Amino acid sequence: xxxxxxxxxxxxxxxxxxxxxxxxxxxxxxxxxxxxxxxxxxxxxxxxxxxxxxxxxxxxxxxxxxxxxxxxxxxxxxxxxxxxxxxxxxxxxxxxxxxxxxxxxxxxxxxxxxxxxxxxxxxxxxxxxxxxxxxxxxxxxxxxxxxxxxxxxxxxxxxxxxxxxxxxxxxxxxxxxxxxxxxxxxxxxxxxxxxxxxxxxxxxxxxxxxxxxxxxxxxxxxxxxxxxxxxx
Ligand SMILES: Nc1ncnc2c1ncn2[C@@H]1O[C@H](COP(=O)(O)OP(=O)(O)O)[C@@H](O)[C@H]1O
Ligand SMILES: [Mg+2]
Numbered sequence: 001x002x003x004x005x006x007x008x009x010x011x012x013x014x015x016x017x018x019x020x021x022x023x024x025x026x027x028x029x030x031x032x033x034x035x036x037x038x039x040x041x042x043x044x045x046x047x048x049x050x051x052x053x054x055x056x057x058x059x060x061x062x063x064x065x066x067x068x069x070x071x072x073x074x075x076x077x078x079x080x081x082x083x084x085x086x087x088x089x090x091x092x093x094x095x096x097x098x099x100x101x102x103x104x105x106x107x108x109x110x111x112x113x114x115x116x117x118x119x120x121x122x123x124x125x126x127x128x129x130x131x132x133x134x135x136x137x138x139x140x141x142x143x144x145x146x147x148x149x150x151x152x153x154x155x156x157x158x159x160x161x162x163x164x165x166x167x168x169x170x171x172x173x174x175x176x177x178x179x180x181x182x183x184x185x186x187x188x189x190x191x192x193x194x195x196x197x198x199x200x201x202x203x204x205x206x207x208x209x210x211x212x213x214x215x216x217x218x219x220x221x222x223x224x225x226x227x228x229x230x231x232x
Pocket of ligand 1: 015016022024042043044045046047048049050051
């Protein structure tokens with residue numbers, strides 16, 4: 001067995017305290033294999049986004065361990081965590097999180113700026129990422145002046161620009177109509193297949209989950225057995 005790219009061991013997450021205390025995760029253990037597409041599915045409020053945020057090192061568990069390539073993530077310094085989020089992970093969320101009054105290209109190259117990449121390389125890599133998403137001709141447009149599907153493709157270009165090994169997508173098609181959503185899904189799966197990027201998708205869309213190699217079903221903060229989709 002190869003070391004999983006990500007592993008969660010006995011994760012719990014409790015929000016709030018006192019009467020407002022809520023156990024969002026109650027002991028979750030999962031492994032994510034390099035190159036696979038994994039859907040985290042379940043009803044609204046079941047703990048899917050919480051689990052994804054912990055795996056992506058966007059938040060810390062109340063107890064339990066996250067292993068990144070077999071290394072305990074709690075041993076990473078704040079700087080190393082930031083570096084991992086910026087360079088190893090790419091993010092696609094339901095809300096597009098693009099900066100308005102800023103060009104499409106400048107939105108895409110933001111992670112490269114954070115990583116300290118020089119301006120010529122930023123531009124070249126930003127244009128490559130936009131090209132991969134079929135948006136090179138929109139590079140100079142205001143990010144606001146795009147359709148929802150185009151915005152989400154810009155977000156994917158931005159997630160891609162640092163050549164990540166894992167892309168986390170939380171309800172990536174939740175704000176799109178079904179045909180636009182399908183196009184965005186096609187692009188995510190193409191990146192997974194052509195570049196070997198690991199895809200972790202949170203969704204309650206059965207069609208999107210069905211396209212993933214494997215599903216993890218979360219209910220009330222616990223993983224429950226679910227159907228398995230074997231990779232073709
Ligand atoms: N920051 C927070 N503070 C308090 N409760 C939260 C917070 N984030 C999520 N929750 C609660 O934790 C539960 C799981 O949330 P979430 O992981 O977002 O579920 P899902 O993504 O499956 O809809 C929900 O009941 C939600 O209200
Ligand atoms: Mg959610």
